[in-house]
Amino acid sequence: xxxxxxxxxxxxxxxxxxxxxxxxxxxxxxxxxxxxxxxxxxxxxxxxxxxxxxxxxxxxxxxxxxxxxxxxxxxxxxxxxxxxxxxxxxxxxxxxxxxxxxxxxxxxxxxxxxxxxxxxxxxxxxxxxxxxxxxxxxxxxxxxxxxxxxxxxxxxxxxxxxxxxxxxxxxxxxxxxxxxxxxxxxxxxxxxxxxxxxxxxxxxxxxxxxxxxxxxxxxxxxxxxxxxxxxxxxxxxxxxxxxxxxxxxxxxxxxxxxxxxxxxxxxxxxxxxxxxxxxxxxxxxxxxxxxxxxxxxxxxxxxxxxxxxxxxxxxxxxxxxxxxxxxxxxxxxxxxxxxxxxxxxxxxxxxxxxxxxxxxxxxxxxxxxxxxxxxxxxxxxxxxxxxxxxxxxxxxxxxxxxxxxxxxxxxxxxxxxxxxxxxxxxxxxxxxxxxxxxxxxxxxxxxxxxxxxxxxxxxxxxxx
Ligand code: AMP
Ligand code: ZN
Ligand code: ZN
Numbered sequence: 001x002x003x004x005x006x007x008x009x010x011x012x013x014x015x016x017x018x019x020x021x022x023x024x025x026x027x028x029x030x031x032x033x034x035x036x037x038x039x040x041x042x043x044x045x046x047x048x049x050x051x052x053x054x055x056x057x058x059x060x061x062x063x064x065x066x067x068x069x070x071x072x073x074x075x076x077x078x079x080x081x082x083x084x085x086x087x088x089x090x091x092x093x094x095x096x097x098x099x100x101x102x103x104x105x106x107x108x109x110x111x112x113x114x115x116x117x118x119x120x121x122x123x124x125x126x127x128x129x130x131x132x133x134x135x136x137x138x139x140x141x142x143x144x145x146x147x148x149x150x151x152x153x154x155x156x157x158x159x160x161x162x163x164x165x166x167x168x169x170x171x172x173x174x175x176x177x178x179x180x181x182x183x184x185x186x187x188x189x190x191x192x193x194x195x196x197x198x199x200x201x202x203x204x205x206x207x208x209x210x211x212x213x214x215x216x217x218x219x220x221x222x223x224x225x226x227x228x229x230x231x232x233x234x235x236x237x238x239x240x241x242x243x244x245x246x247x248x249x250x251x252x253x254x255x256x257x258x259x260x261x262x263x264x265x266x267x268x269x270x271x272x273x274x275x276x277x278x279x280x281x282x283x284x285x286x287x288x289x290x291x292x293x294x295x296x297x298x299x300x301x302x303x304x305x306x307x308x309x310x311x312x313x314x315x316x317x318x319x320x321x322x323x324x325x326x327x328x329x330x331x332x333x334x335x336x337x338x339x340x341x342x343x344x345x346x347x348x349x350x351x352x353x354x355x356x357x358x359x360x361x362x363x364x365x366x367x368x369x370x371x372x373x374x375x376x377x378x379x380x381x382x383x384x385x386x387x388x389x390x391x392x393x394x395x396x397x398x399x400x401x402x403x404x405x406x407x408x409x410x411x412x413x414x415x416x417x418x419x420x421x422x423x424x425x426x427x428x429x430x431x432x433x434x435x436x437x438x439x440x441x442x443x444x445x446x447x448x449x450x451x452x453x454x455x456x457x458x459x460x461x462x463x464x
Pocket of ligand 3: 039074193194197341
């Protein structure tokens, strides 16, 4: 009997060690924080001293030109960053939309933002992360306070533009800490977009705004350090688009060319979605097509393939794209901004910043260009998640990561690289099986030498 107790306790303690090993392996999952400073143009970092952005570039990677997706607006591009899909595929085709099937409109300022079906042509990364048994945290990222496919991020904040950057960061740091830590977080901040619209990107007053964003990044770095997360969490800092300067002498007035009775305009400058009234498409199109050299009018089916902006019912039958720096209004009574974005995504002024650092990233490495759709497979690779079908390509951005020569297969929820804890677990597992077999054989051999009455009673005992 004592021998059997030894076997039992040996087996149980080995089991315990194995369980502990596998839970510490969970703890070693890659962690990733994706930060977006709305409207942070790629070259803003060169205007004023930005020591915190510079530090990230030195410690990690930067990409000089990131081609975002058409149209270069906030909602479409933020959803692209977390799905790897162009707007025509993920369905958030503009900040203001009309869905002819549901006969409903969407405005980023309206409550319909919370109607999940608008978002459900795609699955954002936080949902995929959670489906793989991990935890996500979201501080105000567009769509992150919506139950997409019935799932909220594990931790999230309802959108509140008045919540300070510092509070958002503190929430994320909490979520990244402790035994129930998230492994994926997203953080959104409204600036410098808002100031870029109000002041115009060329205003010297923007220098102060950019310096302030750098300080905010410094705050985030400091908090990560204090929490012991700085060298653990992979940090990506990017944006949805850039910004360009507007002027009062570059205004196109639609009323000059076509009567308002013939159409509804859905999304506004600089890419206007036009929904002609029943039977009026040709009339509206003919009125607009050669009306002004600073705009191009496309019938939906003529939108160039490389825009990736055609195959969705939420894209209107006609779109008008104006040249960089031009504003399109119905007449001059509307409100006028000094800066805007939404222009063609091939324009450098529309391109966002991209810097990243952390254990997954190379050090002091500059890459010339990437597409924002490539970020999704890159993040999946860091997180060890199998990407859903997407428009991006991991191989185009693999060079940003360490170990470019031997890419690891990504299958959730196994970590990207076999860890030390996993090796220890395997050795202990093998030892357990061998030890168990050894003791078992010993027992059987001993039993053959026992008196019959004892031997019978032991045979009736279960081994465990
Ligand atoms: P845009 O002009 O396309 O850059 O839109 C930027 C604006 O989008 C911000 O100034 C916010 O007012 C708004 N915004 C961003 N995220 C959200 C959100 N999750 N919910 C509602 N509005 C948002
Ligand atoms: Zn934006
Ligand atoms: Zn904006």
